[in-house]
Amino acid sequence: xxxxxxxxxxxxxxxxxxxxxxxxxxxxxxxxxxxxxxxxxxxxxxxxxxxxxxxxxxxxxxxxxxxxxxxxxxxxxxxxxxxxxxxxxxxxxxxxxxxxxxxxxxxxxxxxxxxxxxxxxxxxxxxxxxxxxxxxxxxxxxxxxxxxxxxxxxxxxxxxxxxxxxxxxxxxxxxxxxxxxxxxxxxxxxxxxxxxxxxxxxxxxxxxxxxxxxxxxxxxxxxxxxxxxxxxxxxxxxxxxxxxxxxxxxxxxxxxxxxxxxxxxxxxxxxxxxxxxxxxxxxxxxxxxxxxxxxxxxxxxxxxxxxxxxxxxxxxxxxxxxxxxxxx
Numbered sequence: 088x089x090x091x092x093x094x095x096x097x098x099x100x101x102x103x104x105x106x107x108x109x110x111x112x113x114x115x116x117x118x119x120x121x122x123x124x125x126x127x128x129x130x131x132x133x134x135x136x137x138x139x140x141x142x143x144x145x146x147x148x149x150x151x152x153x154x155x156x157x158x159x160x161x162x163x164x165x166x167x168x169x170x171x172x173x174x175x176x177x178x179x180x181x182x183x184x185x186x187x188x189x190x191x192x193x194x195x196x197x198x199x200x201x202x203x204x205x206x207x208x209x210x211x212x213x214x215x216x217x218x219x220x221x222x223x224x225x226x227x228x229x230x231x232x233x234x235x236x237x238x239x240x241x242x243x244x245x246x247x248x249x250x251x252x253x254x255x256x257x258x259x260x261x262x263x264x265x266x267x268x269x270x271x272x273x274x275x276x277x278x279x280x281x282x283x284x285x286x287x288x289x290x291x292x293x294x295x296x297x298x299x300x301x302x303x304x305x306x307x308x309x310x311x312x313x314x315x316x317x318x319x320x321x322x323x324x325x326x327x328x329x330x331x332x333x334x335x336x337x338x339x340x341x342x343x344x345x346x347x348x349x350x351x352x353x354x355x356x357x358x359x360x361x362x363x364x365x366x367x368x369x370x371x372x373x374x375x376x377x378x379x380x381x382x383x384x385x386x387x388x389x390x391x392x393x394x395x396x397x398x399x400x401x402x403x404x405x406x407x408x409x410x411x412x413x414x415x
Contacts (some may be wrong), residue, residue: 093125093264096158096185098201099131100178103169105139106250114257118274123265130156130185140166143391151181159269160260165196170219174204181209183241191260194254197285201225202246211241216249228396254279264315299342303328307335311351315358316377319351356391359384363400372396380393 095115097108108129111215130139139374149156163182183205194202199215200223202208214220220234233239238247238256247256258281262270267281274281287415299305307324310318324347325332355376363370373384377386378405381396388396 090124091382092124093160095125095127095156096149096156096189097127097129098160098161098163098178098182098185098198099129099137099139099145099147099168100168100175101137102166103137103139103145103164104166104196104250105141105145106144107164107166107253108139108145108253109197110251111195111257113277114254114261117276118261118265118269121269121272123261123322127156128156130181130195132175132181135192135364142277151185154184156185157186158189160191161185161193163194163198163199163201164190164208165216166195166202167197169197169200173200179204191243191245191320193247193256193260195247196255199223199230199246202225202244203230205243208246208275210240211244211245213241213246214248215246218249220379235320276415301338301342303335304331304338304342307347308350311354315355317345317373319377321347322350352387356387359387359396363396369396369400 096292099108112127115123115127116382119125126147128147130149130151130153131147132151134147136147137145139145160308161182170266178201182201184206186202186205194213194215196216197219199208199213203223203226208227212231212233213223214236215223217234220232223230224232225251236248237252238245238259240259245256245260247253254277258270258274258279261273262281271281273335299308309329310324310327311319321332321335325335328335330338331366335347339345339350343350355378359372359376359378360373363369365374369381369384373379375380376384376385378387384396388394388399392399
């Protein structure tokens with residue numbers, strides 16, 4: 088006797104990120120090939136065909152507003168449009184009703200904005216693409232945003248980080264349903280990690296946001312960026328800017344919410360990441376970025392990213408240098 092299918096609803100809309108759909112769908116499709124029984128239904132408001140982020144049209148199976156739709160797992164896809172403008176009322180209301188009738192409720196990437204707008208994430212922990220975690224927190228203060236997580240589970244509600252992290256989440260759902268053996272087989276078949284090491288901060292630039300408004304701070308920024316390994320103590324930076332150390336510290340706090348020392352550390356860390364990506368040795372990267380030793384660099388990487396410099400380099404160094412066989 089064939090078991091009842093596990094029904095997965097996939098909510099899409101114009102501007103949806105195509106890989107958000109394809110990644111988790113491939114996980115469930117591959118699992119079906121190995122004996123699972125997932126049944127995917129693509130839904131949009133009004134059952135309208137949607138245009139993805141690539142311009143490719145995506146056909147749809149069901150109307151997301153259909154009152155008798157029920158899913159064991161609901162996946163709400165993401166797209167850059169969700170960070171650029173408010174969630175449409177029809178989409179928000181349809182997702183709110185679908186979530187109330189579904190077992191597990193999940194967002195992929197910026198799909199978290201739809202769940203948050205529908206109130207599904209109120210009082211819950213959640214994540215989204217690293218580029219938009221601050222925006223999610225600011226727009227929806229009732230959501231407890233975890234910016235470094237690859238995915239977050241809060242009871243029956245799940246959310247994933249950006250784009251390919253939807254694959255990580257789908258594998259975790261598969262493991263919940265069928266155990267780690269099948270999840271591992273699917274991960275191996277798709278040539279991905281079953282559990283990705285480190286958090287999503289390893290994929291993001293440390294320094295985000297616009298340049299400072301204050302000319303003094305812009306000059307300090309430029310000086311540190313030009314020579315990350317240089318002498319950048321607070322007295323030295325203050326002297327270069329012709330202000331007192333106290334005044335410089337106050338400017339950093341008032342405009343940037345940080346300290347000069349933390350800013351210098353962030354520049355050095357980004358410099359070290361870039362050096363490793365470019366194929367420099369760990370020792371060379373530490374020297375170029377102003378770390379006292381390779382061990383100091385290792386501690387910084389483990390503290391910030393949860394991975395060692397060598398592990399980071401093996402994942403992100405340029406394809407050209409990797410093909411050339413240069414030493415790590």
